[in-house]
Amino acid sequence: QVQLVxxxxxxxxxxxxxxxxxxxxxxxxxxxxVGWFRQAPGQExxxxxxxxPSGVNTYYADSVKGRFTxxxxxxxxxxxxxxxxxxxxxxxxYYCAGRPQRGSHITSQALGIASxxxxxxxxxxxxxx
Numbered sequence: 001q002v003q004l005v006x007x008x009x010x011x012x013x014x015x016x017x018x019x020x021x022x023x024x025x026x027x028x029x030x031x032x033x034v035g036w037f038r039q040a041p042g043q044e045x046x047x048x049x050x051x052x053p054s055g056v057n058t059y060y061a062d063s064v065k066g067r068f069t070x071x072x073x074x075x076x077x078x079x080x081x082x083x084x085x086x087x088x089x090x091x092x093x094y095y096c097a098g099r100p101q102r103g104s105h106i107t108s109q110a111l112g113i114a115s116x117x118x119x120x121x122x123x124x125x126x127x128x129x
Contacts, residue, residue, distance in 0.1 A: 002026040002118040004096050009123030012086055016127070020081040022096030022120060029077040030054070032118075033101040033110060036070060036081045038092035038125075045095070047111045051079060052104045059106045064090075086127045093122040 008020040022034060035050040049060045049070040058070050069082040079096060097116035109115045 002098060004098060004118055004120035006094065006096050006120045006123040009094060009125045011126045011128065014086060014088055014127055014129050016086050017082070017084045018086065018125060019083070020094055020096075020123060020125075022079040022081075024077045024079070024098060024118075027098075027118075030074050031100055031102075032098040033106075034070075034072065034079040035097050035099075035110060035116060036079075036094060037097060037113065038090075038094045039122075040092040043092075045113055047113075048094070049081060050106060050110045052106060053101055054104055056104045057106050059110065083125075086125075088127050088129045091125060091127050093124050095122045096120045
């Protein structure tokens with residue numbers, strides 16, 4: 001049983017920063033690609049960022065590129081999402097998700113919700129204007 005637990009959400013003013021964490025247990029962490037997704041009220045869940053199992057490659061949604069950074073610490077079984085220059089439109093529940101992957105290529109599959117086998121419960125991020 002793979003478990004993902006997010007933390008680090010909260011209320012922040014526009015222009016501020018937050019760091020989300022995703023701790024993974026129950027499976028060899030280093031074999032999982034991990035993505036971050038978010039879902040705002042009344043909207044579909046959308047891709048934010050992904051990191052390959054080794055951490056060599058990352059990919060971001062255009063809406064967060066240059067402001068968010070995804071990273072991982074395989075010794076701590078943890079993936080991070082550092083968020084800077086937050087905007088009100090970043091307000092959403094943020095989810096981390098895992099999928100087994102071999103190699104370090106990022107394909108379009110990594111952007112799709114259906115490609116991920118394991119999901120966390122989500123953490124709320126609210127950005128006030």
